[in-house]
Amino acid sequence: MPPPPPRSYGTLLLLAALALLVVASFASLPLQWSAFLAPEALGSAAEFLSGFAPPETSPAFLRKCAAALLETLAMSAVGTLLAAAGGLALALPAAGRLGAAMRPPARALLNVxxxxxxLVWAALLLVAAGLGPFAGTLALAAHTTGVLGRLFADALENVEPLAEATLRTNGAAPLAAFLYATLPQALPQMLSYTLYRWENNIRAAAVLGVVGAGGLGQMLKYHLSLFQMQSAATVVIAMLLLVALVDALSFALRRALTR
Structure with missing residues (x-):
């Protein structure tokens, strides 16, 4: 009989440390479950939620919500496209494609x-660009560039180098070998990452309106600040519909890419 595999004490120690961290987290937080589930708290929550019904359905307000919905969608789409271009530009040096010396500063920039x-990017850019969707779009692009750049760099580093090396051996130029061998292998994964981040940016674009970056979030903040709950309920429903639509579209596109 073959000898039993050696015990991995490192894995056991890691699991024990994670369990200890979870216990310490619960012990250190003032979680007041009794107050949260008290009849008074539940009654106050029910009374607050009842103010949202029925949602505002006047044609003029629905047209206003539709315009804000399209603005939020445009912010997320343009921000994601700019981030995909910027992320790919930074992923090349971050993956060591432009020399080993360029890799650390490119990685550091992506980390920043x-x-x-x-929200912080939006607060900074609102000072320079003013209120409106332009600052929100730039904020989404800045943050998402760092995320996609890191993911794109990892995808390029994980590509099997044999195909590119074969083309280089047969006399192909470095750029041509990269475009015809390495990039096509990494492109489906990079497109999948981009679509996933577009889903996230839909939600982020809705939230950015809270700081004045336009779209549905700005409408939601305005109506909540005036305690116009029925109008706020319509805006929330518009957000849910937009997220569901983009999630379904992104899922269909990812399935088409992976076939």
């Missing part, structure tokens, strides 16, 4: 871009 949340 994705470490700053979209």
């Amino acid at each position: 871009l994705r470490s700053i949340p979209e």
Whole structure:
């Protein structure tokens, strides 16, 4: 009989450390479940939610919501397209395609871009670009460039180098070998990453309106600040419909790419 595999004490220690971290997290947080589930709290929540019904359905307001919905969709689409272009441009040096010396600064720049949340980017860019969707679009593009650049760089590094090396051996130029051998292998995964980030940017674009970056989020903040709950309910429904539509479209496109 073959000898039993050696025990992995490192894995056991890691699981024990994670369990200890979870226990310590629950112990350190003031979780007041009794107050949260108290009859008074449930009654207050029910009373608050009842103010959202029925949603505002006047034709003029629905047209206003439709315009804000399209603005949110446009913000997410343009921001994602700009991020895909910027991410690919930074992924090349981050993956070592332009020399080993370019890899650390490109990785550091990508870390900075994705470490700053979209809301912070929007707050910074609103000072320069003013209120409206332009600042929100740039904020989405800045943060998503850092995310996609890192993912694109990892995809390029994980590509099997044999095909490109074969073309280089047969006399192909470095750029041609990259475009015809390496990029086609990584492109489906990169497109899948881009579509997934587009889904996330739909939600982020709706939230960015809270700081004045336009779209449905700005409408939601306006009506909530005036306690116009029925109008806010219509905006929330528009957000849900937009997210569901983009999720379904992105899922269909990803399935088509992976076939």
